[in-house]
Structure formats: structure tokens, C-alpha cells
Amino acid sequence: MNGARVEFRGLRRTFGATVALDGLDLTVEPGTLIALLGPSGCGKTTALRCVAGFEHPDAGAVLLDGKDITRVPANRRDAGMVFQSYSLFPNLNVYDNVAFGLRVRKVPAAKRRARAAELLELVGLPAHGERYPHQLSGGQQQRVALARALALEPRVLLLDEPLSALDAKVRVALREEIRRLQLSLGITTIFVTHDQEEALSVADQVAVLRSGRLEQVGAPAEVYDRPATPFVAEFVGTMNRLPGRLDGQEVEVAGQRLPVHGETPGTPEVDVLVRPETVLVTAAYDGEAVVLTSSFRGASVRLLLRTDDGTELLADLPAHDAARLAPGQRAGFRLVQRPVLVGPRTTVSPPATATAAAD
Amino acid sequence: MAPLTPAVPAAAVPAAAPPAGRQGRARRVRVWRGVVLAAAALYFLTPLITSFVFTVNDPVRGFTLDAYLEIFSAEGFVQSLLLSLGLAAATIVVVLLLTLPAMLAVRLSAPRLRPVLEVICTLPLVVPPITFVAGISTVLRWGPDHLAATPFYQTIIAVQNPAFPAVLVIAYVVLALPFVYRSLDAGLGAIDVRTLVEAARNCGASWPHVLLRVIIPNLRAGLASASFLTLALVLGEYTVARLLGYQPFPVWIVTISGSNAAMSVAVSIFSLLFAWLLLLVLSTAGTRKRSGS
Incomplete structure (x- = not known):
């Protein structure tokens, strides 16, 4: 056959x-x-x-x-x-x-x-x-x-x-x-x-x-x-949408500069698409975000964070690293340095949790 | 599925009730069941039993079965009975051959036509038989004059052949449509026709093969009930046959009953039992095949 x-x-x-x-x-x-x-x-x-x-x-x-x-x-x-x-x-x-x-x-x-x-x-x-x-x-x-x-x-x-x-x-x-x-x-x-x-x-x-x-x-x-379009990015897996600002071939987001992959919209104000597993979280008393919820998934933990400017984002991290990140704790985060997709700015919205099937 | 949903809370109520109440309720249900059954039995059996007593009780000789024995020797009995059975068989075959493919086609490729088909198939219920037969006889009278020069002339003569009046089959097919439609519609609703057809087509089956090997075997219950409703209809139909001048079994019963009161009642009882027996055979044949498959 x-x-x-x-x-x-x-x-x-x-x-x-x-x-x-x-x-x-x-x-x-x-x-x-x-x-x-x-x-x-x-x-x-x-x-x-x-x-x-x-x-x-x-x-x-x-x-x-x-x-x-x-x-x-x-x-x-x-x-x-x-x-x-x-x-x-x-x-x-x-x-x-x-x-x-x-x-x-x-x-x-x-x-x-x-x-x-x-x-x-x-x-x-x-x-x-x-x-x-x-x-x-x-x-x-x-x-x-x-x-x-x-x-x-x-x-x-x-x-x-x-x-x-x-x-x-x-x-x-x-x-x-x-x-x-x-x-x-x-x-x-x-x-x-x-x-x-x-x-x-x-x-x-x-x-x-x-x-x-x-x-x-x-x-x-x-x-x-490397999703070709924002639609693919959000349909396959989970995506955070963070507000960012285009600057040439780079985008400024959450105090970092990341290279842009794929097409850019005409305006400098954009949404940057970031996977939860590329958000690195550390417990820090003077961190810029606070943990809202924490859901245990066995091998990993998914945290919902809110930054001081009101943006919410999801982060996945290994379960053993999350012990000190209970809801209410302050935390610092950093994005992994790799090319990101950007889409036109939408209204400030909670992180897009793709499909129900994602969970 | 929808009607099941409200039934769930209702069914949960007796389970939640205390045991004593449940027991009392169960007994009440049993008693009422018995009452309903007895009332129904009384309603159906009283006329039957009185008729039976009337036929076997001779005022002079006491108990006798002569009335029943006479039936079989009466003139035209076998002939009219065979005619009725023949008509029933032909009607069942024709009506199923007409409706089943049509209903399948509508379900599979033109679901929006379903209400139309339903209305057409239900119409015969609202047309009084007397109107219906008046129409048929008008056409039969009109036919020979206008069709004399065409090949249809032979056809219109042939359908009126007294040995096997095909025109009655045509009329009965129309009369049976509502019952057949209902039975088959329920049967088709119980299986996922589209998926089964597609699965069979995917396995390389031609349309006739799909119909014979997939649809019909899974539609036995519907086909059986359609057949025996049609059978019951044909064995009991009087108006059309009588007014068109043929003598199938129901017409023969009425004809014979004029001459001998005891025998006419005996014939009625006999035909009732006969119809019961046929329906019983048909329905057990349907269920036996279903469980045997």
C-alpha cells in the first residue's frame, strides 16, 4: 500500500x-x-x-x-x-x-x-x-x-x-x-x-x-x-498580545527591544504576539507585575500576571520554579530574545487564550 | 432528543420521594394500569364476544359452528379473499417503491422539499373517499372517449380488468400514502441516513447496493409497520371498491350479509381474526429478523 x-x-x-x-x-x-x-x-x-x-x-x-x-x-x-x-x-x-x-x-x-x-x-x-x-x-x-x-x-x-x-x-x-x-x-x-x-x-x-x-x-x-499571520499565531497555541512600538525592524515591548518577524502594519503602535512559554518570570519584591492567578498543570504552571500599566499576560513555567509565585506576589518578567510577530493595535484586551481546545 | 429533556426532572421526582410514598405510588400506578386495561378490554371485547355468542347460539339447536362452516362453502369467498390479498401485496410493493426512493432523495439532496413531500403524502387523509372515487370514475368514463386513438386506450381498459383491477391498486396506493409516509419517516429518523449512505458509497457501493444492503436492512421496523398498515387498509377498504363495482373481500362480506344474519356476523369475526393473524405474522417476521441480524 x-x-x-x-x-x-x-x-x-x-x-x-x-x-x-x-x-x-x-x-x-x-x-x-x-x-x-x-x-x-x-x-x-x-x-x-x-x-x-x-x-x-x-x-x-x-x-x-x-x-x-x-x-x-x-x-x-x-x-x-x-x-x-x-x-x-x-x-x-x-x-x-x-x-x-x-x-x-x-x-x-x-x-x-x-x-x-x-x-x-x-x-x-x-x-x-x-x-x-x-x-x-x-x-x-x-x-x-x-x-x-x-x-x-x-x-x-x-x-x-x-x-x-x-x-x-x-x-x-x-x-x-x-x-x-x-x-x-x-x-x-x-x-x-x-x-x-x-x-x-x-x-x-x-x-x-x-x-x-x-x-x-x-x-x-x-x-x-513561526506563524505566518497573527491569525495562525493565535489559533495555534496560546498567545499574549502586548502593546508595543515599532522602531525600524525592531519593536519596543515591556522595556525590551525584539526583532520583528513577518509583516508590519502601517502604524507604529502595534500589538506584539508573545507565547506564554517565552515569558520568563522571577519572583521579585520590586517586580513590575503582580501574579493574579496560578493554575497548576502537572509539569508546568500557567500564571496570569498584571503589569503596573494594566496589561495582563500569561506565562508558562516549570512547576518547580513556581513555588514562590502564589497569587498576590510581585514578580519580574522578561521576554525571550527572539523574533516576534506584530499585529495592528487592538483595544487593550486580556491575553488571547486561543481556542478552548488549547487547554 | 428534545422531548426527553423535560422528562428527566419528572422521572427524578419519584426517586427522590421517601420509600413509603414511592411504594404507595407504585401501587396506585398498578391499580390505574389495571383499570385502564380493563376499560379498554371491555370496550373492545364486548362487541366481539356478543357477536361470537350470536353466531354460535342457535335458538333451536343450541351451540353450533354452522355459521363458520358456511363461510368456506359460500360462493365467492376464496375468490374475493385472494383478490384482496393480491391487491394488498401489489399495493404494498408499489407504495414502497414509490415513497422510499423519493423520501431518501429528499432527505439526502433536497431537505428543503421535505415539508412539500409531507403535505402531498398527508393530503389523502383529508380527501373523503367518496370524493376520491367520484373523481376516479369520472376519469375512467372520460378516458375511453379521449384516448381511443392512442396506446393508452388499452391501458385504461387493462387497469379495469375485473380479475385484477389495477385501478384499485392505484387508488389504494394514494390512500395508503399518509400511513406509509409516517412509518418510513419515523424509521429514517432513527438512523443517520446520510452518514450510512456516505460510508457505503465510500466503500464502493453503487446506489442500488446502498439501498438494498444498507438502507433497507436498517429500516425493517419502518418498512414492516408501513406494510401492515397498508395491508390493514386494503383488507378493510369498502367505499372505493364498491362504487367502482369490484368485489374484493370487504365488498363480498357486505354482499353475503344480506342473506344470512348469523353468517354475516361470522364473516366479520372471521375477517377480523384473519387480519389480526396476518398482522401478527408480519410484525413478528419484522422483529425476528431485526434481533437475528
Whole structure:
């Protein structure tokens, strides 16, 4: 089984007045796992459904290994899909669910059974063949759905938020397993998710979408460390917005001068985007900030600080360094000396805590 | 889901009540259950039992089953019964073939047309059968004159074939639409049709395959209830058949009842039991397959 190259070319799709895809251009290299990440309504699921054939773009094309498949009916496409909602056929047991596609292709019964057994082994459910979907947990159902999607040895695997209905622990375990499977099979995989942690942890490439357009695509570390736009910066991970003042290619913020990365707005008054982990906090009686809250997260502690000029910011630091930084204590802070993104000045606002999924 | 939400606090109330109160309440519920059941039983069984007594009690000879035995030897019994069953079978097949694909298409690709389909399918309920049959007979009379020169002339003759009046099937399909629509709508609402269809299409299934292997097996309960409502309707329909001049089972019962009072009541009881039996077979067939799958 090897992966195909998937290309989106100028994909456009509107639903009435809503623009779901607005000229999406994206290439997925063979054998890689790409995560389509974005807030709801950004068009990520529509893009995926265009590859599966359930959605037809108004303009543009989907190419599989250079071949235009835009008009190929859904049942003749070389792509297996796992859905967000539980999609197993309730009237069939697990074996028959996995072997459904093989049966459609009239594969002999013995071969079907062997292949289904092999796939169930692969997804870690070798002993569940005779059960019915309603006898399985949510995680098990999605594993079976994964086995079913892989049964026809497709060259593209499409995952439409397959983990969103599962509880946290199962979600993490299953995403690791999906990644392991994907690597061992070398299948091109498109993983739609709104959970940035999920995207960053399993993908080779993360594509951030916004309003039907591609905002940035790159390796997880690249998207996180060098976000191309303020939108990406705030959607992926958590960002502080601190007031700063542009001065040439540098920006003055919180008494420091930091190099600017990316575009600058026309005005000198800007917001500087700073990650909580790049804020270095030390306990100091004469510090310029006061700790408002402190939330313990096991390995780290997230502090909410307020500076004397009223700006609030978040800072992450190792748990053992935070012992003396209880709420009400004064503290000093410094920003790590590295290039920062700046955006146009917004009104003074509390730190942007990206998405709910960030926590 | 929505109607379930207000039920939760209501269900929590008896659990929160003290045990003694709960016990008393449980007993009250049981008593009321019995009262309702008894009242309903009285309402339904009294006419049945009195009818039965009337048919088996001869003032001269005492207990006799002659009235029932006569049914089977009466002229036209087998013929009319078979005709009714044939009509029922044909109606079920036609009405399901018409509605199921239409409802699926509306659900999957034109959800905004759903209210339109619903209104169309419910309309037959508000049209009185007498109006309906008047319309049909007008068309049947008008047809031959205007269609004489076309191939449809043969069709309009053929649908009126007394051996198997297809025109009745057409009429019954219309009359059964509201019941079939309701049953199938409930059945389709219970499964995630779109996801199942897409999952099957993704596995390479063609549309007919999706319909036969995915939709129908998961819609058995809905299909069974649609079928037996239609069956009950056809076995009991009198107006249309009588006014168009055919003699299926219900019309035959009325015809025969004029000559022999005891036998006419016996026939009614027989047809009731027969219909019950058929419905029982149909519904158990539906549930057995469901649990066996």
C-alpha cells in the first residue's frame, strides 16, 4: 500500500451566501499525514468531502497523482474515509462491516474473512469480529471504522474529526495509533480537526485554514514557532498580545527591544504576539507585575500576571520554579530574545487564550 | 432528543420521594394500569364476544359452528379473499417503491422539499373517499372517449380488468400514502441516513447496493409497520371498491350479509381474526429478523 499525491487546485464551494471554500490551493505529498486545522466553518471538512466525492466544488479541481478526479463518483474513488459520527452499519457485525467494501467488489468469502481478520488485528480488535456496533465503545467503533476504511487498500485515507466524539484518554491513545498505522502503511492521510494539539502532535504538515483559504502550511514546529499571520499565531497555541512600538525592524515591548518577524502594519503602535512559554518570570519584591492567578498543570504552571500599566499576560513555567509565585506576589518578567510577530493595535484586551481546545 | 429533556426532572421526582410514598405510588400506578386495561378490554371485547355468542347460539339447536362452516362453502369467498390479498401485496410493493426512493432523495439532496413531500403524502387523509372515487370514475368514463386513438386506450381498459383491477391498486396506493409516509419517516429518523449512505458509497457501493444492503436492512421496523398498515387498509377498504363495482373481500362480506344474519356476523369475526393473524405474522417476521441480524 502506498500513498498518492493529493492536490487541491483553486477549490471553490459556496452554500447559498456562505463561502465554504474560497480558492483553496494545497498539495499533499505522497505518504504524509496532513492536518487541516481551523475554526468551525473554515471549510476544512468541505475540502475533505471534495476528495471523498461527497461534495462537488463550484470551481477548481481535486487531483490524485495528477489525475483530475473532481467528476469521479464517490464509489469509484480510491479514498477510505472515517467519519465524525459513528458510521458502522448497525445491521452488520464487525467482520461484515470491515468486509463490506470487499463484498461490494465480489472478493471471495474466504479471502474477505482473512483480510478482515488481518485488519482487525491491525487496529487492535482481533477478538471483536462477531460483535455488533452497539456492543462496542465509541473508541472501538472508530477503530472498526478505520479498519473498514483501509479494507480496500485505498491510496488516500480521509479522517473527518474521527476522535471528536471520544473522551480525552481514548482520543490521545487512538491518535497515536492512527499515526503509527499511517507511518507503517505509508498511506497519504488527510486529517481534519479543530483541535490544534491533535494536529501538532500527529501531523507531518499542518495546514491552517480560515474562511475557505489556506492561511499557512508547514511542519508543526514551523507553524507553531513561526506563524505566518497573527491569525495562525493565535489559533495555534496560546498567545499574549502586548502593546508595543515599532522602531525600524525592531519593536519596543515591556522595556525590551525584539526583532520583528513577518509583516508590519502601517502604524507604529502595534500589538506584539508573545507565547506564554517565552515569558520568563522571577519572583521579585520590586517586580513590575503582580501574579493574579496560578493554575497548576502537572509539569508546568500557567500564571496570569498584571503589569503596573494594566496589561495582563500569561506565562508558562516549570512547576518547580513556581513555588514562590502564589497569587498576590510581585514578580519580574522578561521576554525571550527572539523574533516576534506584530499585529495592528487592538483595544487593550486580556491575553488571547486561543481556542478552548488549547487547554 | 428534545422531548426527553423535560422528562428527566419528572422521572427524578419519584426517586427522590421517601420509600413509603414511592411504594404507595407504585401501587396506585398498578391499580390505574389495571383499570385502564380493563376499560379498554371491555370496550373492545364486548362487541366481539356478543357477536361470537350470536353466531354460535342457535335458538333451536343450541351451540353450533354452522355459521363458520358456511363461510368456506359460500360462493365467492376464496375468490374475493385472494383478490384482496393480491391487491394488498401489489399495493404494498408499489407504495414502497414509490415513497422510499423519493423520501431518501429528499432527505439526502433536497431537505428543503421535505415539508412539500409531507403535505402531498398527508393530503389523502383529508380527501373523503367518496370524493376520491367520484373523481376516479369520472376519469375512467372520460378516458375511453379521449384516448381511443392512442396506446393508452388499452391501458385504461387493462387497469379495469375485473380479475385484477389495477385501478384499485392505484387508488389504494394514494390512500395508503399518509400511513406509509409516517412509518418510513419515523424509521429514517432513527438512523443517520446520510452518514450510512456516505460510508457505503465510500466503500464502493453503487446506489442500488446502498439501498438494498444498507438502507433497507436498517429500516425493517419502518418498512414492516408501513406494510401492515397498508395491508390493514386494503383488507378493510369498502367505499372505493364498491362504487367502482369490484368485489374484493370487504365488498363480498357486505354482499353475503344480506342473506344470512348469523353468517354475516361470522364473516366479520372471521375477517377480523384473519387480519389480526396476518398482522401478527408480519410484525413478528419484522422483529425476528431485526434481533437475528
